[in-house]
Amino acid sequence: MTKIAFVGFGGVGQALAEILLERKVHLESSYGLEAEVVAVSDMMKGAVYQPDGLDIEQLLEAVRETGNVENYPDGPGVTKGLDSMATIQQSNADMIVEVTFTDVETGQPAIDHCRAAFEKGKSVVTTNKGPVALAYEELSKLAEKNGAYWGFEGTVMSGTPALRMPVATLAGNEIKEIKGILNGTTNYILTEMEKGNSYETALQKAKELGYAEADPTNDVEGYDARYKAAILSGYLMGTPISSKDIPCKGISDMTLEMVNDALEQNKKWRLLAQVKKENGTVTASVEPQLLDTDDPLAGVTGATNAILYECDLAGPIMLTGAGAGLKETGFSLLIDLIDYQRQKTMEKI
Numbered sequence: 001m002t003k004i005a006f007v008g009f010g011g012v013g014q015a016l017a018e019i020l021l022e023r024k025v026h027l028e029s030s031y032g033l034e035a036e037v038v039a040v041s042d043m044m045k046g047a048v049y050q051p052d053g054l055d056i057e058q059l060l061e062a063v064r065e066t067g068n069v070e071n072y073p074d075g076p077g078v079t080k081g082l083d084s085m086a087t088i089q090q091s092n093a094d095m096i097v098e099v100t101f102t103d104v105e106t107g108q109p110a111i112d113h114c115r116a117a118f119e120k121g122k123s124v125v126t127t128n129k130g131p132v133a134l135a136y137e138e139l140s141k142l143a144e145k146n147g148a149y150w151g152f153e154g155t156v157m158s159g160t161p162a163l164r165m166p167v168a169t170l171a172g173n174e175i176k177e178i179k180g181i182l183n184g185t186t187n188y189i190l191t192e193m194e195k196g197n198s199y200e201t202a203l204q205k206a207k208e209l210g211y212a213e214a215d216p217t218n219d220v221e222g223y224d225a226r227y228k229a230a231i232l233s234g235y236l237m238g239t240p241i242s243s244k245d246i247p248c249k250g251i252s253d254m255t256l257e258m259v260n261d262a263l264e265q266n267k268k269w270r271l272l273a274q275v276k277k278e279n280g281t282v283t284a285s286v287e288p289q290l291l292d293t294d295d296p297l298a299g300v301t302g303a304t305n306a307i308l309y310e311c312d313l314a315g316p317i318m319l320t321g322a323g324a325g326l327k328e329t330g331f332s333l334l335i336d337l338i339d340y341q342r343q344k345t346m347e348k349i
């Protein structure tokens, strides 16, 4: 049995809870993943803990109908109001789902949440980019030392396996360059502008669809893509780069006129992140680039993302799929949970 505590319970957390509810039987019978949600702790939506397991349907009903999980029915063993640290340290959860806001300056409080979990020997799955972009080396060593699992597939390209796919299936190659559209919100805005819609309307729609960060400045100024470039550099290229050292320009000054001028020249603007290895040195950048309309990356539209790995043996390999979205990102946590279960079964953790 895997006892789960959610730290943060916004769109992505609720999406995973719904998947666990809907696929319960399949997850148990096909993957041996018996997941029980024992706790939720969210900044404004309250906290509830029941060591023997919460009823997910009633939990989702409470948060969706009243905005607060503390309206979950009282009963024997039900405790309310524990903060996120108390939930991590004092609950009987052995798996922490860390889905609080990504903070692009400090990575907090998510870094402290991961540290506290690993120090207690508890595992973490997260879609929060802060801990991976800013503290990958420290946290991965701490997790290993304490026999804990750390999954973060959804930090780059949501449920599209941009991290696990190259590690598992491109091993043996040297990856010389990684280039891609790594932010769903900005790609959605650019393609809406290509249809004649305004920047402001498109951004508003991206917020409503759950693509944008809590503070969408992080999307439109390129900071979110910069974090993802830092993750790719540290995790896939083996060279940590501080995200502050990655030159970054976003799309906030993009006008309809610029988008239309590009279309008239058979070109399209795309916000590209690039990580390159040259003579053993890894560099990264994020900026809008003008691409010919027949460039495969120009054909990527909406919140879809794409990533191109330049491999020395296998050649260029491109992966495309959702870069944002609640169900898709909920799925990225599920695949980490399934991986955790597989490793547990093989007694690796």
Ligand SMILES: NC(=O)C1=CN([C@@H]2O[C@H](COP(=O)(O)OP(=O)(O)OC[C@H]3O[C@@H](n4cnc5c(N)ncnc54)[C@H](OP(=O)(O)O)[C@@H]3O)[C@@H](O)[C@H]2O)C=CC1
Residues within 6 Å of the ligand: 007, 008, 009, 010, 011, 012, 013, 041, 042, 043, 044, 045, 084, 099, 100, 101, 102, 109, 127, 128, 129, 154, 155, 158, 210, 211, 212, 213, 214, 323, 324, 325, 326, 329
């Ligand atoms: N949405 C997407 O498509 C994707 C999101 N991500 C990442 O996944 C994470 C979750 O995203 P999403 O669910 O969309 O974001 P939301 O803004 O919907 O949810 C985040 C939740 O975390 C809560 N929270 C913030 N700080 C704390 C804290 N210190 N303790 C407890 N709870 C806290 C917020 O509380 P409240 O609002 O109640 O104040 C909110 O409910 C983010 O880090 C995001 O960058 C990654 C890939 C794709």
Ligand SMILES: N[C@@H](CC=O)C(=O)O
Residues within 6 Å of the ligand: 155, 157, 158, 182, 183, 184, 185, 186, 211, 212, 213, 219, 224, 323, 324, 325
């Ligand atoms: N806000 C991000 C969500 C996923 O990381 C995006 O738009 O890509």
